[in-house]
Amino acid sequence: MQDIILSNGVEIPRIGLGTYPMIGETLTSAVVTAYKSGYRLIDTADNYYNEADLGLSLQKLYNSTDAKRNNLFIVSKISDELYRPTEVGGGCNKGIYFWKSSPVMQGPNAVHKVVQEKIRESLKRIKTDYLDLYLMHWPYPDFFEDIWYEMELIYKQGLVRAIGVCNCRERHFETLREHCEIFPMVNQFETSPLNTKDEIIDYCDSNGIRVMVYSPLKSLNRMEFIKFHKLLEQLAEKYSCTKAQIILRFDVQRGLIPIPKSSNRSRLLSNINIDYFTLDESEIMQLKDCNVNLPYMPESRSCPGL
């Protein structure tokens, strides 16, 4: 599968491995298996709390295979803190960083200090000198432009090879266009045949922004969409593949970069093995017709003011 070229010339693999919420041995095993299956892109974030485990997993990968740092494309994100899964209400945002109400954001140059500290901590935990892509996890409304300005500095410092955003809409990009020096190279958000988000994808395409897709297979859990599942079954039978492969192929043919998460050896292999068939135009349209604008991930709940 050929790589995609970002607007600054950096090459990014067409499919990647999502790592949330894997930790410890599960993550190490998934990373090694994924590498052996052909994955080169690994996606994490500071608030997945698995960067340190990923760092250790990469060390094991380098020691046990021919993998080198420059074979891999490592993505991380700058985020607010989450409540840990073991805490009450785990998984929800804490509101520690990037909100006007946060005590840590009150001092002078607070955004600069936080962003510089966060990137250096991420690099240290992942045990690398640079990241291939660094993303703003949410368009935090109180400090959106300030965070982007700091990310531009990090890019200029050479700590990251590319920078981008997550969950952004057209109005966010237009705000950045007015104020920023470097336009985002990537926008990562959730999309599926049940939520095709054609408008923002068209906007990204026409503005040189590449789209990464998180949780690309979540739509498979929504069994109430009978027409959608029947179509997937029909296509899976036709191409002798799984429903998940149909969705990932659909994403790739739309020019998107899906990052499915799996720790299962056979699923890791099948998720990347999608080059042996091509969906025709009518099948793409049929899948697009399943669109009901279903937001699977509670985006607005995680980040008000999105």
Added chain:
Amino acid sequence: MKHTPFKAQIVYVLNALYRRTPYCRKLNDDGIGKFLRLKNYSLKLVVLGSDEALYDYRQEDFGNDFCNWALKSQSLEYGFSILKNYFSYLSPGAVVMLSISPISIFDSIETGGLNDRYYTILHPATIFNFDNEKRTKEYLFNDNPVGTYPLKCVRNIINDIFSKFCCSLNKTPLYPICVDCIFSAGKILKQYQNANLTHKCSVEDKVKTRQDLIHQISVFCRDRGLKLLVVIPPFYKNLRKRIDSVMNIDRLVPADVMTLNYYDDISFVDSKLYASATILNAKGAGIFRSKLIADLERIGLIKSKK
């Protein structure tokens, strides 16, 4: 805290009993509580507000694209927080109705324990004076009310049983309840009615604060391609007189915000249409909804079903 099997069973039964009581601070089955259970998406019409919005706007008349996001005793500030957190569930061009009761300008977000219910449904940055300990308690309380506050819950269960027993012996007629409501709402206004200059300034300030907040909501909606409509519901005439003596209702909403005003509507003069001074009864609410839907169709905010 671990319970023996016998104690656990008692706690289970008491929790079930407590959840049936009106004291239970669990979210209502209507309004935002219902939305959070169903997570309807691609909505075209929502209403935000307090008690009157909760009871006066019923789903069945507005159709499946409508959702009621009101909550009992909700301030406008928290209504805005709900919009910030959940607006992603609205379709582009959707209409946000803001039901505003004139006496709500005297509400304050500082209403103590009542605001704790937001800890489990809103992002911390949209909760005023966020307190992590309160959040933990609220999550625990949601899961296990009796285990978290045993004495209070047991007292409320006993009160509930006692009040039901008394009520069955002597049912209170509706009219005195209505008079009570007018009296209590009137009490808030009375201090302003007999106002000296300081009080008048205070009303002016409150109207100005409200105008500013509605303006912010209007900008928020405009930036996200949503249409804001302020609806001022009908009021019982005796309460209206008191309100008119302290403020000019027309000044409550900024001039550039679309408004439907039923405050003075002669169709709602009859006291038999009210359940309380600010809330219509079933008959009154039915008339109100018919009029509102006709007006929404007339101004082109919803399509006619005919």
